[in-house]
Amino acid sequence: xxxxxxxxxxxxxxxxxxxxxxxxxxxxxxxxxxxxxxxxxxxxxxxxxxxxxxxxxxxxxxxxxxxxxxxxxxxxxxxxxxxxxxxxxxxxxxxxxxxxxxxxxxxxxxxxxxxxxxxxxxxxxxxxxxxxxxxxxxxxxxxxxxxxxxxxxxxxxxxxxxxxxxxxxxxxxxxxxxx
Ligand SMILES: CC(C)(COP(=O)(O)OP(=O)(O)OC[C@H]1O[C@@H](n2cnc3c(N)ncnc32)[C@H](O)[C@@H]1OP(=O)(O)O)[C@@H](O)C(=O)NCCC(=O)NCCS
Numbered sequence: 001x002x003x004x005x006x007x008x009x010x011x012x013x014x015x016x017x018x019x020x021x022x023x024x025x026x027x028x029x030x031x032x033x034x035x036x037x038x039x040x041x042x043x044x045x046x047x048x049x050x051x052x053x054x055x056x057x058x059x060x061x062x063x064x065x066x067x068x069x070x071x072x073x074x075x076x077x078x079x080x081x082x083x084x085x086x087x088x089x090x091x092x093x094x095x096x097x098x099x100x101x102x103x104x105x106x107x108x109x110x111x112x113x114x115x116x117x118x119x120x121x122x123x124x125x126x127x128x129x130x131x132x133x134x135x136x137x138x139x140x141x142x143x144x145x146x147x148x149x150x151x152x153x154x155x156x157x158x159x160x161x162x163x164x165x166x167x168x169x170x171x172x173x174x175x176x177x178x179x
Contacts, residue, residue: 079104
């Protein structure tokens with residue numbers, strides 16, 4: 001994966017009804033550690049990282065790059081959206097395309113925040129890179145993620161085996177209003 005490359009970055013913070021999408025800040029460090037060390041968040045993502053290790057290794061200021069959004073609710077980070085370039089994707093249909101990833105803190109699940117934030121990020125991408133399709137890979141066992149992908153308008157390209165589990169590759173054409 002690489003960053004998106006040639007997009008105007010950073011955009012003005014993106015405001016939705018309830019959320020703000022913005023660049024990572026130094027004050028998000030504790031939330032990043034929560035997110036990366038959470039066994040629930042990483043149940044379908046190859047397992048969490050050690051909290052001790054993260055405390056030592058995570059830089060004081062989080063990395064900033066085009067396509068990396070923090071999702072903010074009432075001034076606190078509740079999740080992360082990653083729009084990247086799927087260079088080296090193992091499925092030819094996805095290789096080189098824009099790729100959506102999302103991770104939210106478990107206490108923020110079940111409120112529609114992920115749907116609201118991802119739709120806004122996809123709208124931003126549709127403006128930044130008009131006409132680009134977006135791909136998304138998730139384990140089929142990750143029911144919440146599969147539901148989210150469907151709500152965002154992704155449709156199945158194929159299923160494949162990787163990392164010891166069945167994976168779902170979905171695609172979404174841009175230009176389609178996210179509603
Ligand atoms: C995948 C993930 C982001 C989904 O989070 P989520 O909170 O379930 O997602 P949503 O934003 O779609 O919200 C889910 C529910 O909130 C409910 N909800 C409550 N209030 C709502 C509101 N005001 N508006 C919309 N939905 C609302 C909805 O009914 C929805 O449930 P449904 O899909 O059964 O209808 C989350 O589980 C996660 O971070 N998982 C770990 C990381 C991961 O696996 N990522 C995938 C790989 S990239």
